[in-house]
Amino acid sequence: MTRWRQYQSTVLIYAILLLVLSGMVVPLVWTLLTSFKYNVDVTLGWIPPRWTTDNYTGVFRAFSFLRYYANSLFIATAVTVVQVATSALAAYAFARLQFRGRDVLFLGYLSTMMIPADVLMIPQFVLMKKIPEWLNAVLATDFFSGFLYLKSHYIGHPVGLDSFFALIAPGCFSAYGTFMLRQFLLGISREIEEAALIDGCSAWGVFWHVVVPLAKPALGALAIFTFLGRWRAFLWPLIMTDSDSMMVLPVGLAKLSDLYVNDYGLICAGSVLMLVPMIAVFVFFQRWFISGIQLGAVKG
């Protein structure tokens, strides 16, 4: 009887899991299959009646796909590396170092999470517009409003609007990342750090040789969240970039949609191509990804 009950519950669990799984997989399969259809065949069932790869070549024709890909990859990687570094340092300071006003500062930093990003959009835009003007005026130069080229490829202004600075700098500091890592660091035994200090380690040495290795799961999780967030970011790059050469993949994907008429095959092909690195990141780092989810669940 018990075994029969066990069997029943296992079947039930698998049935629920299959249902949930199909809810996630079915749209992906539909997207993949639609990417091989002509637009006029999109509503003709799941299997394309006429297979075509035109949509994939169409994506490459519609915009500089490889350039957008490179931009997205560079921005997501740069933001991830810098944000993880700054968040780890700030988290260590807020968790372990003793200084006046630490908790007030931490609360102040946390409160920035409460401000909706949309509210900050225009002030940040104005700031990005003004930065090169201010720098030019202070340093008596016109360097900061000039154009940069890597060989023959335009890579934006040195700072300000339509620059990698605008796309990377605001993402380098994260209250969420700091909070998440601080909570993790609070869980690390102080005795290990004290032992290192007794052995002659400096505060930096403790951070680098003790805290960072112990915090690897949390750092990995933050890196994944940050990378995926930046890879998918749409509004900020849309607002900040002017030139085609500086745009990123989600903006390029949005260009494939017209205002009212859509070529679904083309959009699906673009989506599939955009998905590939995200799947790769997940497959390679899924251990940290899952531990990151658990971290948020138990430490929050």
Added chain:
Amino acid sequence: MPSFVRLGIVAALAAGALWAVLSIHWYPAEEVLTMWVYGSPQEAELYRKVAAEYRQQHPEVRLRLEVVPGRSVVQKLLTGMDAGHAPDICVLHWRQMPQVASTGQLLPLDDLVRRDQIATGDYYPVGLQAYTYHGTLYGIPVKGSTITCFYNKDLFDRYGISYPTDDWTLDDLLAKAKALTIDEDQDGLPDIYGCTPYDIASYVWSMGGDFLRQENGRYVSNLDDPRVAQAVQFYVNLYFKHKVSPPRPGVRSDNAMSTFTFEAGRIAIGIMGPWMLPTFQLLDRFEWDAALFPQGPAGRQTRYASVGFTIWKGTREPEVAWDVLKHMVSAEATTKMAKLGSDLPPQRSVARNTYPRAATPYEEEVFVRSMDYNVRLFPQELWWEDLYRRMLDELDAALTGRESVAEALAEAHQVTNTYLQRMYAEEIP
């Protein structure tokens, strides 16, 4: 990871970074004229070509064209305008116009049009009206079209139904739709539906009604007009009483997963517009053709849609921007745009010379003739889109069978008047 491998990676990264830094060149900033466009990839390519022609003719003008996502263009544009950094020239859909024009950030074009004697008489009047906000012209259309029908000739032939003619009526539409709603496998469910009716506005207008009327210079709801009730009842009956249209979740929303589509051969009459032509040109599963929208008691009154060029008021080079705009909407440019086959040119002369195009199996001239009837616009007001959405949300109750048409219209009437009263009290522009 062995330390020599780690060292190798660091060295490679450092070398790459050094190479990148040494390869960077700096050039001084220069004044450029920026133009934003959007559309299908084919349209974007065409804009690029037309802009390249301008550059060739005017090498002294540094014109930069950027393709931006159409659905987010207003948000990007308004943020830039607020901060004093926006494109000199920008493409806008006519329904995006009020939101941008109401900010006062678009350059009025009336004087420039008069000064340069632009042949406004050659334009479809509705095209210029679409870019007129509170009496001032802010844009010139580059393409436009109105609502027409596509019909599946094979289905008409198979079931012995006569094709739609220029004088067909809404009653004819219903009769043909009934005759072409077919349960082929006799399982009690239709396999082919007679029609998809598209936007409700053309029905309301063709029945002689309207959504709003003016009293003492202010808009009030006109949803208590019996002709509106007649139109909405006709529209709802297509779904509920006669069941000649496939079920739909709401007036504003189509069933995205429906397989009852014209291109699948499961809809006999698809009411749409020429913007579907690029898609339907690959349709070789059955013979099809185009027809005018059916006439109602008040004639044939259909909704217009267009895309046009506007100029930012803050441009440093208004004259050059105007010159570029004229080039982008010139007869040569709109002819090329028309040849893509998705919309009509905004000038009558170009429309008549371009259509019908050679080697199209369908009667393309229908799209030109459709512009000779009463082609209309919604009110060009900032608040219209929001109000219209609320109106249609109320009408959903009738379309989904939760309320009768009379009840849903009474609700919509009240919501509309409350909205308008509050709007006038708050003096929203």
